[in-house]
């Protein structure tokens with residue numbers, strides 16, 4: 543293998559991905575497998591985990607993909623996973639904090655539009671925060687501590703969003719013939735969680751660096767996933783490249799950020815958004 547490719551080589555490493563049954567989780571896993579790592583796929587969606595693992599196993603040997611139901615908002619669930627991993631004699635070298643609740647913006651049929659700041663329910667705030675931000679903290683606490691303790695170091699990668707650096711453009715979600723106070727919006731939680739993850743990334747980047755644990759964030763722009771033509775057109779018009787991302791376009795970034803290819807990168811937020819955030 544050439545020296546360049548050797549820096550990306552993850553043979554012998556194990557990566558744990560949260561929210562691995564979702565659209566991007568499985569892509570992150572495929573990228574890491576391609577670089578030679580083994581993966582522990584975790585999610586609350588049991589059926590989704592099985593189908594993700596089935597897809598991935600069609601191209602790699604079975605020992606390299608492990609699945610584990612894990613709720614990132616519950617410390618007990620994370621500890622159980624850590625024990626299971628230990629029982630399997632695995633060591634987590636890479637943690638990808640990817641799980642999130644991304645409520646799709648849609649017309650609310652009720653009497654009020656609950657996505658709007660004025661009406662946003664505290665239970666939704668708490669629930670989304672528990673998964674997207676507290677979940678990343680708890681997983682870093684458990685798996686990051688283990689990386690710091692075991693003398694091998696590791697990498698924590700937080701999956702944020704272009705909305706970690708941009709305010710949502712609420713015009714994207716506007717609906718015709720709907721009153722102003724009933725217009726749906728991207729909820730406040732998404733912006734707060736994604737900006738919070740960047741703070742967590744910076745904190746972690748220095749906390750265990752003497753133990754060889756690096757931390758960075760990846761901020762993807764919107765991925766095309768069958769959204770309406772109107773939405774795609776509106777969003778594409780805000781992106782210099784004139785289109786949304788394909789779901790596999792973050793794979794190389796994952797391979798870079800989770801390997802020695804990025805050995806001197808620490809505490810940064812890599813925004814990959816077709817140029818949207820430079821406008």
Ligand SMILES: NC(=O)c1ccc[n+]([C@@H]2O[C@H](COP(=O)([O-])OP(=O)(O)OC[C@H]3O[C@@H](n4cnc5c(N)ncnc54)[C@H](O)[C@@H]3O)[C@@H](O)[C@H]2O)c1
Nearest residue numbers: 561563564565566586587613614640641642703762764765
């Ligand atoms: N898809 C995009 O356009 C896009 C753009 C920018 C950033 N992101 C970010 O990328 C990440 C992945 O996004 P996605 O599009 O794959 O989302 P997704 O909704 O397809 O997947 C999220 C996964 O998280 C899981 N999950 C929910 N609650 C959980 C919990 N309590 N514990 C464990 N897992 C839980 C879900 O079951 C789901 O499988 C998210 O952090 C998202 O904010 C996505």
